Amino acid sequence: MSELKAHKPDLRDLSAMEVQDLMVRLGEKPYRARQILAWLYRRGAREISAMTDLSKELRRRLSEAASLFWYEPIKVEEAGDGTRKFLHQMADGALVESVLMPEEDHSTLCVSTQVGCRQGCRFCRTASLGFQRNLTPAEIMGQVLVARDLAEPDKPLTNLVFMGMGEPLDNLDFVCLALDNILGEYGLQMSQRKVTVSTVGRVDKLPEFARATTAALAVSLNAPNDELRSRLMPVNHRYGLDRLKEALMAYPLKPTRRITLEYVLLGGVNDQPEHAKQLMRFCHGLRCKVNLIAFNPFPKAEFRAPLPDEVAAFQNALVEHHITALVRRPRGADISAACGTLAARHHA
Ligand code: SF4
Structure with a gap:
């Protein structure tokens, strides 16, 4: 602080x-x-x-x-599926996006934790912004409070995913302080099961994260072997898959909880049968579930979306080996609100 x-x-x-x-x-x-x-x-x-x-x-x-700032969006875009992308302007002019996704009886908000990001994942549009600065706890919480107000009354905001712009564990102190106020008795009192923080795999920060919060953990995995993962995600040069798996095996999970592995399927790159087999090996012995997300191409992206058949085959291969694998519906692709496409450009 x-x-x-x-x-x-x-x-x-x-x-x-x-x-x-x-x-x-x-x-x-x-x-x-x-x-x-x-x-x-x-x-x-x-x-x-x-x-x-x-x-x-x-x-x-x-x-x-002290001060109090309200992060009313300066721009709201709505997709055909009801997903809304909010552009928030911080007091210093920095721009950040959050995405509100209505479900049948509740809403989920995808929260940003940094302005830009320093991780440089190759399939992610935010990476092209570079890193500008960390968001403060108030700026993180501001996105949540605004979304709570703007959610439809019959679909209240109950779920948060820290998967917007930035790597949350690169901003661990501020993210954990915001989480305290999101989960805490005198804060929003949201359910710890419904608040998920996603990391690229900052192995060095995982023990501290586990000590600081009871929020759920997700890991953005995206490749099942070191050669491919290092190509897609620079963090893998520092923390390869063996070290990541060791850290996840040691992660203190409550008996009914599992770690979510996020896997963005890039057409022809990481979605082939051999990749499914390697992913099964990574999952072996780990209390986890896999979320499969079809890549959403954006302008100048170097990857393509996977074919629907390939997505289904990949999922089936995992499920046949008793690994829980869900295909996440792409949300808000027509307004660049889908996973990995946030770039906070103010094109009014
Ligand atoms: S995927 Fe996440 S960690 Fe990777 S560059 Fe994008 S915002 Fe950063």
Whole structure:
């Protein structure tokens, strides 16, 4: 938090304990913190002046000590399938996208954690932006609160996937602080089973992540052998598949939980029968399920989508070997909201 404390923090950059400390510093009773936290998360206050059960004087002093920003999208695009992509502008002008996907009776939000990304995965459009900066906890939480407000009433926001722009474990401290407020008693109280954080496989950060949060873990695998994975995902040069598997085997999972392996099928590249066999070997002994995602081509992409038959054959091969493998429906492809296509360009 030192990076944040140097400036006047956004109230949503603070943990529940830090909000309490702030109240004590302002000469207030600690219970005031609960009132403020309710405004921040349950009631979704957009500005400090809206906290009307605090005295005017306290609101004034609070405004001197901290800020509160609302990340209303500056642009909303809606796809034919109801998926909506939000473009958020941060206080410094940085642009970030999030994607709200309505399901039958709930909605899922794909959340961004960085402006750009430094991982350079070759099938991902965000990679072309390079890395600009980490998002703060308030900027991460801001996407969630906006989506909660904008979700259709009969499809409330219940699920989050940290699979938008950025590698969450490259921004571990801020992501975990946001997760505390997303899952916590004084925060949004979302279910830990319904909040999933996806990593390219920062093996070095996994133990710290497991200690810091109970959110579910997904790993963006995408290739079942080192030669191919290193070609697609530079992180594999540092943490090859043996090290990744070792780290996942050691990952402390509750008895009913599994790790999700995300696998983007790139036509003719990683979707052949031998790849399915290699993937089975990787899954052996691991409590996991596999999500298969057909690649969504974007302008200048160097890969093509897989053929439907190849997707089905790949899935069947896994299922026949008792590996849970689901094919994820591509969402919002017509507005570049699908997996790996977020680029936060403001083309109004
Ligand atoms: S797939 Fe994820 S980690 Fe890889 S470059 Fe894209 S945003 Fe970064």
